[in-house]
Each structure stands twice: as C-alpha cells, then as structure tokens.
Amino acid sequence: MNFFEELGVPLKTERGNRVFPVSDNAGDIVDSLDSELRRLGVKIIRKRVESLIIEDGICCGVTAGGREYRSGSVLVACGGKSYPNTGSTGDGYKLAESAGHTITELKPSLVPLTSDDRFCNELMGLSLRNVILKLYDGGKLIYSEMGEMLFTHFGVSGPLVLSASSHIRNMQKSRYKLVIDMKPALSPEQLDSRIQRDFSENLNRDFINGIRKLLPAKMIPVIVRLSGISPERKINSITREERRRFGSLIKEFPVSISGFRPVDEAIITSGGVSVKEINPKTMESKLCSGLFFAGEVIDVDGYTGGFNLQIAFSTAYSAALNL
Ligand SMILES: Cc1cc2nc3c(=O)[nH]c(=O)nc-3n(C[C@H](O)[C@H](O)[C@H](O)COP(=O)(O)OP(=O)(O)OC[C@H]3O[C@@H](n4cnc5c(N)ncnc54)[C@H](O)[C@@H]3O)c2cc1C
CATH class of the missing domain: 3.50.50.60 (FAD/NAD(P)-binding domain)
Incomplete structure (x- = not known):
C-alpha cells in the first residue's frame, strides 16, 4: 500500500479489508507501475x-x-x-x-459453476444479497459464507460462488451441491412465523399471490413449483406441514452442480x-x-x-x- 501511495495512487480499504484505488480505476495502478518503470529507465x-x-x-x-x-x-x-x-x-x-x-x-479456480437445474436459466440475472451459501461434498459441509451470488444462463456465479469453487477438489457431476439460505437472519421458527403472518393477511388468495413480500419476484414461480404446492391453491387450504416444507425450501434452496465453467472464465x-x-x-x-x-x-x-x-x-x- 505504501508503494502505490508513494507512486501517487491514494488507496481506500473497503468491507472485508479489500483495498482499492480511491478513484476505483484499475488503470491508475497500471499507469503508476508504467511510469515507475520509465522513471527507473527500464527498457521495455x-x-x-x-x-x-x-x-x-x-x-x-x-x-x-x-x-x-x-x-x-x-x-x-x-x-x-x-x-x-x-x-x-x-x-x-x-x-x-x-x-x-x-x-x-x-x-x-475462483470460477463460475454450471448446473443442470432448469430453474437457473429461468432465474438468469437474479442477484441475491445477504444470503448464506453452503457447499456440500456428498453430505459433508465444506464451505459456508454470507454474501452475494448470481444466477446465470449456465448456472451460478458471483463472489460467493467463486469462493466456493476453490473448495472443489475433484469435480464430478452430482457430487457437489450448493444450498442457499435466503433468509439467514431468521431461524426456521422465526421464518415460519413470518410466513404465517403473510398467509394470515392473504387467506383467500392463491398461494402464488400471497407470498410476494417474502421473496424476489423472479424467484416466486420457481420456488412455488419446487414446493409442490399448486400455485392456484387457496392459502387457507395449505397445511402446516406444507407451510413448513415451503419454509425449509427458503432456508435450504438446493442447486446441483454439474461442473466448472471453462478455465477462460476462471479468475x-x-x-x-x-x-x-x-x-x-x-x-x-x-x-x-x-x-x-x-x-x-x-x-x-x-x-x-x-x-x-x-x-x-x-x-x-x-x-x-x-x-
Ligand atoms: C477478472 C479478474 C479479476 C481478478 N480480481 C482479482 C482481485 O480482485 N484480487 C486478486 O488478488 N486477484 C485478482 N485476480 C487475479 C490476479 O489478477 C492474478 O492472479 C495476477 O494478476 C497474476 O499476476 P501475474 O503477474 O503472475 O500474471 P498476469 O497479471 O496474468 O500477467 C502476466 C503477463 O505476462 C504476459 N505474457 C504472457 N505470456 C508471455 C510471453 N510468452 N511473453 C511475454 N509476455 C507474456 C501477459 O501478457 C501478461 O501481461 C483477478 C483476475 C481476473 C482475471
């Protein structure tokens, strides 16, 4: 940091101790190295x-x-x-x-991951913030972190996914699984109370219309399909068991992994x-x-x-x- 600041590039430290030029311009780093080489008379x-x-x-x-x-x-x-x-x-x-x-x-390494799950394509462009992403090797938890991730046409990407990818030692289809906790601030019981509250305000509405406050709009048709509850079911007919299963899906949304994106796309x-x-x-x-x-x-x-x-x-x- 001293080296770059002495070369005239003021720096700032952001969340997670990540250091950037104050200008947010990576070109300033390149230019400073370039002018230092010239000052020292290095032949390029x-x-x-x-x-x-x-x-x-x-x-x-x-x-x-x-x-x-x-x-x-x-x-x-x-x-x-x-x-x-x-x-x-x-x-x-x-x-x-x-x-x-x-x-x-x-x-x-530090590479986006592909998935055969059809919903990834449907969710393309959806960015999730403040979620916990967990990576399992078989049944064993090997990574868990809170942050941001993104759905893409091929699968998943974004900072959490890139970090998770570096824990995958032996990529085999269906061996690794991602699980997203979309409501990490709520315990399963707190989430269930929250869902009950939303349900009680929408008792005579269709299931798909009664959960709009709970999740991003793009996620709703997907999670409704995965829940196995018909989108047209009246909320007042949903059983406690079904509501709990729906809550678990929000806390443990599974994404199967089929492979790495090519090395060209790896950081x-x-x-x-x-x-x-x-x-x-x-x-x-x-x-x-x-x-x-x-x-x-x-x-x-x-x-x-x-x-x-x-x-x-x-x-x-x-x-x-x-x-
Ligand atoms: C999109 C992206 C984002 C990244 N973000 C971060 C980050 O936030 N933090 C972080 O720590 N790391 C990050 N990285 C990784 C980091 O940039 C690299 O690990 C680091 O730049 C490696 O430095 P290097 O000098 O070894 O190689 P490089 O920076 O790749 O430089 C190698 C140089 O050698 C030259 N070269 C190659 N072959 C020849 C040849 N035959 N003859 C002459 N020259 C040749 C190339 O043209 C290139 O200029 C990121 C990488 C990418 C791709």
Missing part, C-alpha cells in the same frame, strides 16, 4: 517470448520475434492460463517445462510450476540457475480478497532482490 520490449536460452544448465536469455535477447537472468512471470485475453495464455508453463520443471495439474489458474523446484527465499529455479519465477505461473493460489495479487507482488519482490 513488447514481444512475445518464444523460448528460454539455456546453456550449460544456466538460463541466459530468451528468444522473441525470432531474435535472441541475452541477459544475466530471466524472470518468468507470464501468469496462468485463465482469462487469456489479458495476455496470460499459459506460455509460462511451456517455458518452465523446457527448463525441466514439473507442472502440477492445472485447474480453474485464477490453480496448479503450475511445482514449488518444490523453486527456492522460496529467492524464487530461483532449483533446476536451472539464472531462471526465476513469480506470480500465478507458480503452483500457489489464494482465496478472493487480493491474495492472488499479493502472491504476485511478494514473489516478484523476492525475485527482483535476487535477479
């Missing part, structure tokens, strides 16, 4: 590196655009393979492999150059001297909240001290 060559030059086990340059660029050391900081239109197409893994490095399994790539083959103090390769790694190309990834940028900054800083 905008070309795509094709290969490493390795002689006698020492990395001493790269080739790009059919030309050789010789140097005392080389830092591979090519990012992962997610969001390739930001430039990170996975080249770093190939460069590392050419120097004998092991690349651990590459997987999308980060999990996996990469094996950390066992990198000196953690200097970021230098243990297999090839003069070769260094930093950032997402390494098999390290973190949660949402700035940890991935921090990994990139910290590993680059250590590498830079030792290049």
Whole structure:
C-alpha cells in the first residue's frame, strides 16, 4: 500500500479489508507501475517470448520475434492460463517445462459453476444479497459464507460462488451441491412465523399471490413449483406441514452442480510450476540457475480478497532482490 501511495495512487480499504484505488480505476495502478518503470529507465520490449536460452544448465536469455535477447537472468512471470485475453495464455508453463520443471495439474479456480437445474436459466440475472451459501461434498459441509451470488444462463456465479469453487477438489457431476439460505437472519421458527403472518393477511388468495413480500419476484414461480404446492391453491387450504416444507425450501434452496465453467472464465489458474523446484527465499529455479519465477505461473493460489495479487507482488519482490 505504501508503494502505490508513494507512486501517487491514494488507496481506500473497503468491507472485508479489500483495498482499492480511491478513484476505483484499475488503470491508475497500471499507469503508476508504467511510469515507475520509465522513471527507473527500464527498457521495455513488447514481444512475445518464444523460448528460454539455456546453456550449460544456466538460463541466459530468451528468444522473441525470432531474435535472441541475452541477459544475466530471466524472470518468468507470464501468469496462468485463465482469462487469456489479458495476455496470460499459459506460455509460462511451456517455458518452465523446457527448463525441466514439473507442472502440477492445472485447474480453474475462483470460477463460475454450471448446473443442470432448469430453474437457473429461468432465474438468469437474479442477484441475491445477504444470503448464506453452503457447499456440500456428498453430505459433508465444506464451505459456508454470507454474501452475494448470481444466477446465470449456465448456472451460478458471483463472489460467493467463486469462493466456493476453490473448495472443489475433484469435480464430478452430482457430487457437489450448493444450498442457499435466503433468509439467514431468521431461524426456521422465526421464518415460519413470518410466513404465517403473510398467509394470515392473504387467506383467500392463491398461494402464488400471497407470498410476494417474502421473496424476489423472479424467484416466486420457481420456488412455488419446487414446493409442490399448486400455485392456484387457496392459502387457507395449505397445511402446516406444507407451510413448513415451503419454509425449509427458503432456508435450504438446493442447486446441483454439474461442473466448472471453462478455465477462460476462471479468475485464477490453480496448479503450475511445482514449488518444490523453486527456492522460496529467492524464487530461483532449483533446476536451472539464472531462471526465476513469480506470480500465478507458480503452483500457489489464494482465496478472493487480493491474495492472488499479493502472491504476485511478494514473489516478484523476492525475485527482483535476487535477479
Ligand atoms: C477478472 C479478474 C479479476 C481478478 N480480481 C482479482 C482481485 O480482485 N484480487 C486478486 O488478488 N486477484 C485478482 N485476480 C487475479 C490476479 O489478477 C492474478 O492472479 C495476477 O494478476 C497474476 O499476476 P501475474 O503477474 O503472475 O500474471 P498476469 O497479471 O496474468 O500477467 C502476466 C503477463 O505476462 C504476459 N505474457 C504472457 N505470456 C508471455 C510471453 N510468452 N511473453 C511475454 N509476455 C507474456 C501477459 O501478457 C501478461 O501481461 C483477478 C483476475 C481476473 C482475471
């Protein structure tokens, strides 16, 4: 934070300790780094590196655009393979492999999830705030958090879903299930009283018309269908058992997961150059001297909240001290 503020980018800290430029403009960060490189007289060559030059086990340059660029050391900081239109197409893994490095399994992480549940498409565009999202592996709860999520044409996305995705180790259809608590501030008993209150004000109305105050409009036809109670049923004919089942659906709305969206849509790539083959103090390769790694190309990834940028900054800083 000091570094960026000294470069003239004032910062602010928002909910959850998330740090942003006061301007809310990511371009200010890029511009500040760019002008600092220029101030330090760093020569920038905008070309795509094709290969490493390795002689006698020492990395001493790269080739790009059919030309050789010789140097005392080389830092591979090519990012992962997610969001390739930001430039990170996975080249770093190939460069590392050419120097004998092991690349651990590459997987999308912090990625939207697909679902075969027909209602996701119907709910497309519906954003839920202040809900609790739980992720189950079989019957075991492996993630639970309060926040925001979004339904899309393919399934679910949004901050809670991206975080949940990083807990999925072995994606198999129907193995993982999401459960949404749409009324986390109310206990099941409090929710039941609330539903009873709404019902008592609408005793002679159809079920579908008597719950409008309870849930977002888009959700109502879907949850009515899932409840098994006919939308035209008069509220005064709904049994206590049916009302309780309806309440449970609001507290435990299930979404089955069929897979990850492609790596192109993942915020980060999990996996990469094996950390066992990198000196953690200097970021230098243990297999090839003069070769260094930093950032997402390494098999390290973190949660949402700035940890991935921090990994990139910290590993680059250590590498830079030792290049
Ligand atoms: C939409 C989105 C939102 C994100 N939000 C956050 C967030 O809020 N907080 C957070 O911590 N992280 C976030 N991340 C993740 C974070 O941006 C990355 O983890 C981080 O930028 C990785 O830094 P890096 O320098 O290793 O790689 P990158 O930032 O990917 O940079 C790699 C660079 O290498 C260049 N390159 C690739 N191949 C070659 C080659 N052969 N020759 C020359 N150059 C090459 C690329 O053009 C690119 O400029 C987000 C990512 C995405 C996609």
